[in-house]
Amino acid sequence: MPTVLVFAPAPILTVTIEEHRDEPDVHFHVGGQGVWQARMLTALGVDAVLVCTVAGEAGAITRHLLDDEGFRVVTIDREGVSPAYVHDRRGGKRVAIVEAQGEPLSRHALDALYSATLREAAEADLVILSGPDGETMLEADVYRRLASDMRELGLTVLVDLAGNRLEAALAGGVDVLKVSHEELVADGRVDDDGDDEQQLLDAAQSLVDDGVSLVAVTRASEGSIVVGGGGAWRVVAPELEPVDPRGAGDSYTAGLASVLAAGGSHAEAVRTGAAAGAVNATRRGLGTGDAEAIRAIARKVDLQQIGEGSDEGKAS
Incomplete structure (x- = not known):
């Protein structure tokens, strides 16, 4: 079975309010680009490994939800605030109530995340470099370094990025x-x-x-x-x-x-x-x-x- 490594710096805790029998029905899930990619990879029978960070109370819930996703998760604990949102869909359309992008990764958290990615790359066949919501979670140059290092380790590098992150990854090799x-x-x-x-x-x-x-x-x-x-x-x-x-x-x-x-x-x-x-x-x-x-x-x-x-x- 092939193994795909998904770099997902900061998954999102999602809270969505639906309506069920005229009562509010609150759903808790974990999301974000890398999580959705790993979820589909698992559905397709691929061995997916998600490397990410979690922080604070939202991060504790995120970790618990990730454990139930069916793919292997490598989490780095850090201080601060994790990304989260609360959306209301009771009216038929998605209405944002709160959307928090979370605090940027500290130098130590980024070092730990990078090392975990290098470690997991040794057993992978392909790496997906995904991005967190917002522009402040980590500097774009991380994607240049990662793309270059993943190719040096013999992995196929697939990116789903835009803006400065895409430019940085392209400079590293995609x-x-x-x-x-x-x-x-x-x-x-x-x-x-x-x-x-x-x-x-x-x-x-x-x-x-x-x-x-x-x-x-x-x-x-x-x-x-x-x-x-x-x-x-x-x-x-x-x-x-x-x-x-x-x-x-x-x-x-x-x-x-x-x-x-x-x-x-x-x-x-x-x-x-x-x-x-x-x-x-x-x-x-x-x-x-x-x-x-x-x-x-x-x-x-x-x-x-x-x-x-x-x-x-x-x-x-």
Whole structure:
């Protein structure tokens, strides 16, 4: 069984208020990008290891909830305040009541987190570098160091980052990148009309030219596009009715990682990623999905070649 290491600096304690039989129904979960990725990896039968920090009272609850997730967790205790939010969905829409990003990692906590990541990397096949909410939890240069060190240790490096963190990781060395078209717009890699497919292709190709083996660009209103050494493809997946689109991008990332960690092809990875994102959006649990449903949908995902000079088989 392949092992995927997920670097998740600071998971979020989530408190969501629903309505059940005309009474408030309060749900406690642990979330954040890395947690949702590890959750989907586990659903897909991959051995996921999450390395993170926890702090304060919220962190104590976070640790307890992580223990029930089904993947292995390496936690670093630190002082301070953990990220948390309280959302009210009783009216049918998500209303934020409190959203706390938590306190930045201290030098000692970061050193301990980094060392734990290096230690766990020795047994992993692939690493996902995920980011915490907000910009202040840790400095971007950590991602440059991590990307460089993970590749030095022989791991495939997959990142799902944007902004300064993405730039830092790219400087360290990235094998696979999943990014949304909104993030490419925000980072200035494409113009404000980021739905222009040619602009997205050019931006992705530029990243490939700089050394990234595979770039997957997800689009909110349309299927993703992927660019790699063999060419470019438009990913056409079945249009399933979404219930909650949040977490679909992280599920896509996990689908990519699940195949690549096992030595699978880029084409299979993209199909699985697109299917995982689509299935997750039909569910209320972020980063959740039925593995058999995902595999069935993956067989329905079409990779349409864009441009000349290659065929779909070269997506591998």
